[in-house]
Amino acid sequence: MWSIPISREAAPHETQLRVGRxxxxxxxxxxxxxxxxxxxxxxxxxxxxxxxxxxxxxxxxHGKTIELIELKWFNSHPVAxxxxxxxxxxxxxxxxxxxxVDHDASEVSxxxxxxxxxxxxxxxxxxxxxxxxxxxLVEHLPAxxxxxxxxxxxxxxxPFVKAIVPSVxxxxxxxxxxxxxxxxxxxxxxxxxxxxxxxx
Numbered sequence: 001m002w003s004i005p006i007s008r009e010a011a012p013h014e015t016q017l018r019v020g021r022x023x024x025x026x027x028x029x030x031x032x033x034x035x036x037x038x039x040x041x042x043x044x045x046x047x048x049x050x051x052x053x054x055x056x057x058x059x060x061x062h063g064k065t066i067e068l069i070e071l072k073w074f075n076s077h078p079v080a081x082x083x084x085x086x087x088x089x090x091x092x093x094x095x096x097x098x099x100x101v102d103h104d105a106s107e108v109s110x111x112x113x114x115x116x117x118x119x120x121x122x123x124x125x126x127x128x129x130x131x132x133x134x135x136x137l138v139e140h141l142p143a144x145x146x147x148x149x150x151x152x153x154x155x156x157x158x159p160f161v162k163a164i165v166p167s168v169x170x171x172x173x174x175x176x177x178x179x180x181x182x183x184x185x186x187x188x189x190x191x192x193x194x195x196x197x198x199x200x
Contacts, residue, residue: 016052016100018140019044025091026079032091034071034078034099041078044101045071054098054140061094098140119170125149125158126174132184135175147175156184 017038024033038044049068055061067083085091117138125133125147133151138160145160158164158177167176 016102018054018098018100019051020099022080022094022097022099024095025088026074028088029081030085030087030091031072031079031081032085032094034080036078041071045078045080049101051099051101053094054100055094055096059093059097061097066094066099115168115170120147120168120175122173123168123170124174125151126176127179127184131174132177151184153185158183 019036019038021035021037022032023035025031026033034045045068047068047070050065051068052065053061066085069081069083072079072081085094120135120138123135124131125135133149133156135147136150136155137148139146139148139157147158147160147165149156149158158179164179164183165175165177167174169176
């Protein structure tokens, strides 16, 4: 996966940047392990930082934010403590939540491999030097991000991972893809086995 997943637009003058995912409760005092989506946790995860939660609509945390108390490291793994999350049971209710922070759209990101959705939408998708479609939407899922690509034959969902999308060039307005067989075209069906010859 790209080291810095994509950000998404939140308002005309403001964006939100996805910076982490809560993965597992740690201990009994409300701490939660985090999968970081930023090269600069010291900047993003400071005491008092407020994160918007991306959770299912059925979650009691839907539409809410959480405030960071402290980020610690245990055996090279980042672990966060948040305000109003006092115990393991509460922490477990947040597992798989994605964390977003407010980010000024006019600010150029200094993090490697980071783009805002509005920078990617509209880019030409190029395969073997030939344009095969355009990005129409960036979808953010817990496991990975997906690029919605409109082609002549319809919409294709492309996992936004380096193995499939090795290059993004904003200056040229292109995204280069090296998709596995069958992603952009139907694979030919195996030839049906020949019927045994009728007896003479």
